[in-house]
Amino acid sequence: MPDPITVVVNGQEREFGGEMSLTDLLQALDLDPQAVVVELNKEIVRRPALGDTTVRNGDQVELVHFVGGG
Amino acid sequence: MSTTAAAAVDQPLVIGGREFQSRLMVGTGKYADNDTMVRAIDASGAEIVTVAVRRVDLDRTKEEGILFHLDPKKYFLLANTAGCYTAEEAIRYARLAREAGFNEFIKLEVIGDQETLLPDVEGLLESARTLVKEGFHVMAYTNEDLITALKLEDAGCAAIMPLASPIGSGLGLINPYTVRTIKRRLGAPVIVDAGVGTASDACVTMEQGVDGILMNTAIAAAQDPVAMAHAMGRAVEAGRLAYLAGRMPRREIAIPSSPTTGMLD
Numbered sequence: 001m002p003d004p005i006t007v008v009v010n011g012q013e014r015e016f017g018g019e020m021s022l023t024d025l026l027q028a029l030d031l032d033p034q035a036v037v038v039e040l041n042k043e044i045v046r047r048p049a050l051g052d053t054t055v056r057n058g059d060q061v062e063l064v065h066f067v068g069g070g
Numbered sequence: 071m072s073t074t075a076a077a078a079v080d081q082p083l084v085i086g087g088r089e090f091q092s093r094l095m096v097g098t099g100k101y102a103d104n105d106t107m108v109r110a111i112d113a114s115g116a117e118i119v120t121v122a123v124r125r126v127d128l129d130r131t132k133e134e135g136i137l138f139h140l141d142p143k144k145y146f147l148l149a150n151t152a153g154c155y156t157a158e159e160a161i162r163y164a165r166l167a168r169e170a171g172f173n174e175f176i177k178l179e180v181i182g183d184q185e186t187l188l189p190d191v192e193g194l195l196e197s198a199r200t201l202v203k204e205g206f207h208v209m210a211y212t213n214e215d216l217i218t219a220l221k222l223e224d225a226g227c228a229a230i231m232p233l234a235s236p237i238g239s240g241l242g243l244i245n246p247y248t249v250r251t252i253k254r255r256l257g258a259p260v261i262v263d264a265g266v267g268t269a270s271d272a273c274v275t276m277e278q279g280v281d282g283i284l285m286n287t288a289i290a291a292a293q294d295p296v297a298m299a300h301a302m303g304r305a306v307e308a309g310r311l312a313y314l315a316g317r318m319p320r321r322e323i324a325i326p327s328s329p330t331t332g333m334l335d
Binding site: 062064 | 167
């Protein structure tokens with residue numbers, strides 16, 4: 001059994017079953033990878049690299065998109 | 071939108087090597103609902119539409135992202151760095167916006183004061199220089215100071231965006247002279263951003279010879295945003311045409327329009 005991890009996603013602590021890829025994280029959060037931009041520990045992770053990038057215990061993830069603004 | 075009249079006598083607006091037909095750019099914030107926003111943007115005739123970068127709401131209690139309502143094939147999405155108070159923050163937001171994958175343009179805002187939302191020109195210049203080096207087409211929201219505008223142009227900004235008056239104030243064009251001076255001295259496009267309140271403000275602003283206007287609250291906070299968007303589209307076009315036509319000289323005394331001869335005894 002993998003060790004559970006705690007990740008801070010958009011400022012909220014979230015528990016997951018174990019280390020996983022960013023693609024899996026987005027899937028777990030029910031988010032479309034095409035509709036968000038991902039930052040892992042303040043570094044942007046480009047879409048093609050999401051599947052190869054591992055989320056570990058204590059990581060900080062930011063998921064952003066476009067909203068209304070002037 | 072009837073861009074035909076203006077198109078007959080005007081050149082397209084070119085920013086960062088891209089041509090635009092409409093000189094009105096609109097924001098997408100503060101609308102009561104998305105349907106009104108979509109209809110207002112359509113009525114405005116704008117091609118460039120601004121958006122902000124924010125966290126996704128993980129609990130889905132708030133609305134979807136804006137792209138759920140706006141077709142990125144129909145509009146040119148211009149992301150902003152609104153809400154950023156340092157150069158570092160603005161650079162971070164700009165990079166995130168670019169990663170969304172629509173274009174290399176960024177409306178750069180570095181705010182210096184919460185009450186007035188006036189720009190922090192040091193942070194603005196610093197972030198503009200960095201972002202231009204990274205290949206961004208930077209459209210810089212600034213105050214109506216000529217020297218800052220010249221420095222932003224020198225930094226390689228694609229457009230300089232002096233305010234008419236503070237963001238969301240609706241006070242109109244407070245200082246036509248400084249905006250006119252910036253336009254006269256710069257080679258880069260000058261787009262007035264913020265402060266327009268109603269159609270006459272937009273018209274007077276365009277009559278100064280600037281290349282375009284970006285507005286949000288004037289439309290979104292109007293009692294009928296769709297009708298105001300129509301009005302703004304026409305006002306921007308009217309102001310542009312009046313500028314190109316060249317106004318008559320001002321006089322302190324009257325000159326009759328009808329013949330002074332041929333009067334009855």
